[in-house]
Amino acid sequence: MTSQNFNYIFQLSIENYHKHDHVDTPIQNPYPADSLEHLLYLKNWIDTVQWHLEDIIRDPQIDAQDALQIKRRIDRSNQERTDVVEYIDSWFLQKFKEVVPETEASINTESPAWAIDRLSILALKIYHMEIEANRPDATEVHKKACQQKLEILLAQREDLSIAIDQLLEDIARGIKYMKVYRQMKMYNDESLNPVLYQQKSK
Template sequence: MAASDHLSTPNVAKLTQMQIDAVRRWHAEPVDNRFTGLEGLVCQQHAMNFCLWHEEDKARNPAATDVEIAGVKRAIDGLNQRRNDLIEDVDDAISELIRASGITVASDAAINTETPGSVIDRLSIMSLRIFHYGEQCDRMDVEEEHRKKVLQRLAVCKTQHADLSFSLQQLFDDLFAGRKRHQTYRQLKMYNDASLNPAIYNASRQS
């Protein structure tokens, strides 16, 4: 294919920088979404992870009451459902981009064990981890040993983030050259479905 055929290939560096910038911004300002198209979906999905991260922190507060924990658990379930739905939405958008690009996929093209949407989700969580380890480095109430441990972990996170970003760009390059086949994998979560979770439908019968 000609070089021009690759113009629609998603740019991973741009997507991950958006995630990193959003984490910083959202800690100072309300969660927002300044993007459209695939970037807008990636930002939406990232926002779910941002909110989940902080709800998970609340769930681990030793001073939280049982009522507070129950409320947090329900919030986590809802956010996690939306997070997984958006992973699929990202993959569906990638399928549409590939289709619209008129790419011919080789008949023997391999399929990846993990979809781009799932990798983007992992990169989102990693950007949150990097930010919060950075916060730990700036604490004034900790010993040097704590700071040293945090810096070591931060270095590992940054290396893993760079490696995963590089691998995702390779996957996109292969998908948009027709060397690999893309497919959205439906996660088909059951726990929030009142017709599939026995704890929910049995409770409704008893009430």
């Protein structure tokens, strides 16, 4: 699989979400549960729902209790996002397990899955910026500014796609190697978040 496949899956997920455009829409993942495609679709669906939750919570008229519930939902979403990224990296670790890195092989600044995570977010930025660039009720100034931003985002996606393909090729050839650091998030851990463990000790 290449970045072209990743981008296609992300676009499919975004388009499927916007058929109903509601944060409580159940996911209908079209890919087999044990496949990389399934993980990629799930990853982008989580990102897409969270994108819209972030929009909702910024409503200045939102009820405080509703905002708190959404904030907690966003926290859970961030945890799910991290989990899925690590599942994707585990898939790549399995794929490349027989590759023997060269003596001078180097490590990348981020794992393949975290680079793909950025590609998923870019797909969302592009989708929504394109809407803004063509919004009928927007001013020409607004649409022109958004079109300029859209062109930058498209160039960024092209560059990142090339970089991801090159990284995966380099790992396959043993020029680079993967090293995954499992999540070190502290705020959800009752033994690491002082607000949580101090509550338990009272």
